[in-house]
Amino acid sequence: MTDIPVPFSDVIKDIQPEPHLPWKEISERKRADRQRYLERRAEWLPKQPIPGSQKNVTTVVRVELTAEEFAIVCCDATELVKKMSDGRLKVVEVVRAFCHAATIAQQLTNCLSEICFDEAIKRAEELDEHFAKTGRPVGPLHGLPVSIKDHIMVKGLDTATGYISWCYKSVAEKDAVAVNILRKAGAVIYLKTNNPQTLLSLETDNNVYGKTLNPLNRDLTPGGSSGGESALIAFHGSPLGIGTDIGGSIRLPAACTGLYGFKASVGRIPHAGLLGSHDGMDAIIGVLGPISRSARDLSLFCKVMLEYEPWLVEPPLLEIPWKQEVVEGVGIPSRLSFAFLWDDGVVNPHPPIRAALERLKRQLLAAGHEVIDWIPIDHRYAWELITKLYFLDGGEEYRDVLADSGEPPTPQTEWILAQVPNDGQPFSVPEIFKLNLEREKFRVKLAEHWNQTKTRTTTGRPVDGIISPCAASLAPKHAGTRWWGYTSYWNLADYPAAVFPVGRCDPHDGADSEENNTAPVAPTSDGRNEFETYWEPSLYKDFPVCLQLIGRRLNEERVLGMLNILEHATNVNANCPDIRS
């Protein structure tokens, strides 16, 4: 315990005490502040105008960046740290390259919120100086630029979290514990990224900055609520970002942009120092985690977080040190047994997702692993239950924060607030106890369901992991996201889940089927067919497809270890929808 992190205590500062500017004026100021900051570094602004009609903007970075910069932003975090830690790259070069790419990403996808390039470059210079003097990195993330989702506190920066009423009133006087550890490990914080109003959205839109766009197709959402992260990372404007997930908010953005994302079980990864509604609500708890461009970066992040024994300062964290050897395969059987969740029985997945599952199944079987079907249980019920847990107060706090500034709800906020149960009234204390019990009963039933798979495997063990879609559709059109069930189910279960890319959308993946074209994703039971509209094959040409690997509670290392085995066995990594491919 020589270098434990600083405990978080939520001190925030109000830098603009006038309480009641019209909300649009506050928004205009925020946007102008951000643009002014970027324009001070004219050399990083796009040299060529990109027409709004250009939907896929991922190639712009190759054109705009120098060859050296481009080579840098194509590395994953692990590679960058290695190169800076042995002196092959200067931290300043790396930080500048990502600042440059992020500046362009902002112009094209509207993915940033707060920016601190100056401090980042100053810190980069210090790190280079340290390395020059000692020949050694300062820590396991020496020089790595890391992007931070807006609602995670970064000392000195505003934490508006997509709410007008928090703009200029939420300057963090302390770093979140995860940010504090990042800094101790040598990472460089250079910006924060956009998140949606209320955070309870799987897209990224708010009245402060507006919508964040998907760089792969700007007509589509990059997902949410960590959608500023996914847009930025997919654009190569960040090698590694931290997001949060209480219903899919790390995993869906990763899935919408062909990236990796990891939601651990509650209590493993530092989580103190977030600003959001419903602070103190612990019926269902969110998780902080990484979004990255490689599987190994997911474990790098987790490993570093736990190296600093954060449980000594953040009491809800479990003292379970990170078992990197498990990630590297120790204790994982060479022949794995996977259960495939093809369809959750509520909304059936788009043809390309189904096709990706089928392809992965063939690859796993060919590599000698076992695949059985996962029998879905209680997916609709799980959604009904988790929405009750999300809104124990009947949604009052969300409505109040919006009312404070007079800002209107975004379309996604409107949609989620329409899901509020109990007629928008708070639950009583006995009702809350009953809901907690229902959650526990769901978890018992699910655990037992998993245990019982041992009767269907040839190994005699229960299955090692579940492979599932991340959502029923690929990245939806803006304001079109509906069914969270493929991700939120695992928050209710509190199981770790990694999202990983498995290749690109094949035009033959059902797109040629007349039947699939007409109603491929009609919900199976509630009669609405709003999901149908998503599937327009032309939108998803060459679009990346991600899947989700789920493990048992607190088996984070095992999930990432299995992901390694899976990628090795199937060579899916070669299909990684990276800008390089």
Place this chain on the structure above:
Amino acid sequence: MTDIPVPFSDVIKDIQPEPHLPWKEISERKRADRQRYLERRAEWLPKQPIPGSQKNVTTVVRVELTAEEFAIVCCDATELVKKMSDGRLKVVEVVRAFCHAATIAQQLTNCLSEICFDEAIKRAEELDEHFAKTGRPVGPLHGLPVSIKDHIMVKGLDTATGYISWCYKSVAEKDAVAVNILRKAGAVIYLKTNNPQTLLSLETDNNVYGKTLNPLNRDLTPGGSSGGESALIAFHGSPLGIGTDIGGSIRLPAACTGLYGFKASVGRIPHAGLLGSHDGMDAIIGVLGPISRSARDLSLFCKVMLEYEPWLVEPPLLEIPWKQEVVEGVGIPSRLSFAFLWDDGVVNPHPPIRAALERLKRQLLAAGHEVIDWIPIDHRYAWELITKLYFLDGGEEYRDVLADSGEPPTPQTEWILAQVPNDGQPFSVPEIFKLNLEREKFRVKLAEHWNQTKTRTTTGRPVDGIISPCAASLAPKHAGTRWWGYTSYWNLADYPAAVFPVGRCDPHDGADSEENNTAPVAPTSDGRNEFETYWEPSLYKDFPVCLQLIGRRLNEERVLGMLNILEHATNVNANCPDIRS
């Protein structure tokens, strides 16, 4: 995963559907049922009448039992298991000896609730048969009789939990997970023990069976809420019992009777399958754990519980396998640093407790360990906060269950319901969120306070453990228990805490001090002096004194490992206030 426990699902049966007998009649029936059961085995009833005026009845067992039986009931659980597992003792002999002792314990201390001697003896015969056939024990607790606190479900037995309205209406159709594991491990369930009305009492009194008495002095309480356990075990009517603790309910009974007790952090020891008020309340969660007559029995219990991977069937449990090697000293420094909590700043401890702390400090220093003072923080605040968390519903559910049968509150229920905050009204959802936050802030502050002890140790480490009184007084007179702060504080913190005996009350321990005699335990700040009345030196002649060893969250093995070192270094075990001494 060959033999994981059966998941618990709370099915209960109503064996007496008539809803509204007068409560006294229900009580009379329960008491008559129990007595009738015991009288079927006339050979186990006390042969000699014991006058009510005989306060200390612990010696009776020596007179009543045969020499062979007495030798058996003097063993701790570890020794018994060893002897049954290598054939030196028959399970039937052991079970019968404890049934005999328990029968007498019931007559003298009123400690039992439900009894299943017949099933126990039948099971004992099966185990002996198994051993005769295979030469091997069935599991790590082969043949061990284990007593179970009333509110823990045992298949086929009523779970009235001290409430008249649950009598004959709460027959468990399944075992609690801990009970299921006990059976798998070879333990023999032979009875259940009394617990107080509402369970929220550190004594043991209810309208079903009445008060349980302390066998060391029947004018005193054996503590509670696991006071049926402590009375029985102190009388040698059980080698090992399981209780539960949400404010001190394992630790205080152990302390009141000179035994060992262990409260782990939440999530380590199986807890599913309890009947009690406030099911589903998780703002503050209770813990199931052992009461025993040796330190090694505490770890035996925990080790066996986790051998069966209960996290696979009980989702709130953490997958942290039991590290027995830590209990045995691996990773524990040879020179330990202890912080002594002399006084919590609210109610100062009785002279003999202070004297026991001073003696232990001298012994630890002599053995080369370090001792510093623990600076108390927020003890009164912690009590105010935890009572809010106990009564989020304003106490409504407790009042309702009493009203159901028309039974009156016991004096201890009256006292605790008088502590209900918020004028007996339920808290609102935003208030509950705020209380959860207050709990987390308390935990952060306490963790940091512990971290900072590193500035005061010579090792450069924070202290390894805290030594504290278990209560301000030795076992109080019936209905006299008030200040829970010395135990409930560690429930709010969620730190593991072991209670252990350190010797007997010395008549010179302050009893000769005029000053101490007059007002030894006046509360230091609230002006009441009801605590004064407890300290009557004559009541506590030769009475055992216990202390509490507290470790950091989830460091259960480390606490028990330090307890071993402490006992070894100070030879306190030799002072164990056992009937043998």
